[in-house]
Amino acid sequence: MLVPPHGGRLTDRQYEGSEAEDIIKEVQNCTLLTLNAREKNDLEMIGNGAMSPLEGFMSRYDYESVLDLMRLATGPLWSLPVVFARKDGDPEVAPGDHVGLKDEEGTIWGDMQVEDVFKADLTKEAEISLGTTDDSHPGVMYLKSLSGIYIGGKIRSIRRRETESFQNYRLDPKETRVLFRARGWNTAVAFQTRNPIHRAHEYIQKCAMEIVDGLLLHPLVGETQQGDIPADVRMRCYEEILKDYYPRTRVAMSVFPAAMRYAGPKEAVFHAILRKNYGCSHFIVGRDHAGVGNFYGTYDAQMIFDQFDQEDLGIVPLKFEHAFYCSKCGGMATPKTCAHDNEYHVFLSGKKVRAMLKDGILPPPEFTRPEIASILMEAARKEDN
Amino acid sequence: MKGLVIWIRTEEGSNEEILDILGTEIEERGGRVEVFHSKAVENLGMDKNDKAKAIACAMLASHGVVVITSGSEDPSIKSSEKLEIRIIEESDLCHTDAHDGFIRDLELAGLVPPPKYDVHPDEEKEILKKLQDLGYLD
Numbered sequence: 001m002l003v004p005p006h007g008g009r010l011t012d013r014q015y016e017g018s019e020a021e022d023i024i025k026e027v028q029n030c031t032l033l034t035l036n037a038r039e040k041n042d043l044e045m046i047g048n049g050a051m052s053p054l055e056g057f058m059s060r061y062d063y064e065s066v067l068d069l070m071r072l073a074t075g076p077l078w079s080l081p082v083v084f085a086r087k088d089g090d091p092e093v094a095p096g097d098h099v100g101l102k103d104e105e106g107t108i109w110g111d112m113q114v115e116d117v118f119k120a121d122l123t124k125e126a127e128i129s130l131g132t133t134d135d136s137h138p139g140v141m142y143l144k145s146l147s148g149i150y151i152g153g154k155i156r157s158i159r160r161r162e163t164e165s166f167q168n169y170r171l172d173p174k175e176t177r178v179l180f181r182a183r184g185w186n187t188a189v190a191f192q193t194r195n196p197i198h199r200a201h202e203y204i205q206k207c208a209m210e211i212v213d214g215l216l217l218h219p220l221v222g223e224t225q226q227g228d229i230p231a232d233v234r235m236r237c238y239e240e241i242l243k244d245y246y247p248r249t250r251v252a253m254s255v256f257p258a259a260m261r262y263a264g265p266k267e268a269v270f271h272a273i274l275r276k277n278y279g280c281s282h283f284i285v286g287r288d289h290a291g292v293g294n295f296y297g298t299y300d301a302q303m304i305f306d307q308f309d310q311e312d313l314g315i316v317p318l319k320f321e322h323a324f325y326c327s328k329c330g331g332m333a334t335p336k337t338c339a340h341d342n343e344y345h346v347f348l349s350g351k352k353v354r355a356m357l358k359d360g361i362l363p364p365p366e367f368t369r370p371e372i373a374s375i376l377m378e379a380a381r382k383e384d385n
Numbered sequence: 386m387k388g389l390v391i392w393i394r395t396e397e398g399s400n401e402e403i404l405d406i407l408g409t410e411i412e413e414r415g416g417r418v419e420v421f422h423s424k425a426v427e428n429l430g431m432d433k434n435d436k437a438k439a440i441a442c443a444m445l446a447s448h449g450v451v452v453i454t455s456g457s458e459d460p461s462i463k464s465s466e467k468l469e470i471r472i473i474e475e476s477d478l479c480h481t482d483a484h485d486g487f488i489r490d491l492e493l494a495g496l497v498p499p500p501k502y503d504v505h506p507d508e509e510k511e512i513l514k515k516l517q518d519l520g521y522l523d
Contacts, residue, residue, distance in 0.1 A: 002503070004503065007499075009489075009499045009503065010503055010504070053489075074490060075493055075495070076493060171521075174503065175515065178504055179516050179522070183522070
């Protein structure tokens, strides 16, 4: 039996076809509010149940409870605000209003029954959620771009399949759950990634696969910052490695349409809870998960899980050390399993790999499978042109 | 699971069908339910809004049972460490959204079990077809 969704049941507030058309007709005479890229990702994930038990953007009670207690006002553990900000130029709204939600191009993506309009303390939000108010943190920059007025309320989201990227890999939580059951999996481990797959990731994933029934490869394809490897390149890497290096029936790949918040430890918990909704019993937490720059300690994203009861969290964090190829061991290892000095370890920083690729040098096979290296090199060349 | 008394505030003489509907809904999820009808209350020699009735409900609930009853006045018992008292108007329970919201709040508070399935069985069939089409399943 799969783990239950967070809060007991999957919310389902996503509509398509004639039901979506009805929503579009309903909001034609309503006030329209503008979604930014992150909010659009959040709207999709509230709608499809990935953010269960959320049924909409947070009201003040939930927002403050999340910041102060790391819980929703109704009780379940929750680590990051999921909020909708009023944009400059958007009309003012009040509780009780029914509003349409559109993107910057004017396409309707859903609606909201406004329950709350409140002023947020964005400095407090940055301190608690991100652990910093430093302007160079992308999450702080994001918060500073907002008005500070949040609008909360239940939403309905519209699914427009024709506009989605990675259409063959779009599985909602209820779909991954059905898939796991059909494959006879009772336990599944999720691997979150916003990087291309190297041998170290492969090793960690396969270690985790030894103790569960299946692996959900869940690359993040929502909004990320400049400099991250584009999602289509990462997806091509995964498609390639799945062909020859993983048992087909024990792995499923699907995209995770969340926006990165770069909130480090709090985002690791957030990612874990969302994967529980996808039916995963385990979640891989690497070093500096969801981190950026030097804002978080190497193990902060792992240690944060120690403060929760397993029953509260409902998904098991699998904490992994950084892995490498050890020429003396003759295989992949981590500091936990290898007795040899660094001189035997093949490890390359992301910066070094990017420099090698730009110079037309393939990273060694101990670091990256040759098939993956070729894809990355091709992408680096295209970027240069 | 913490005990729960659901006290439905009703008009005098209203039928108590709603108690049974709610009781069945929670029972189907695997909850231990006792529906405390007016008839049973009368048979026990209590008034409909009697303090003794409230105490009897609280005693049952303190053993982890979900007790559903009704009354035209508020109960004379309060929530404690062992049990929760939730009061709702009968008219609210008749509206689908309010009914679902009430049950959802009880679920989130851990007072009633969640539904037994995460995906409705009818929808599961459609999803299996989609998964086959996408090549996830043979």
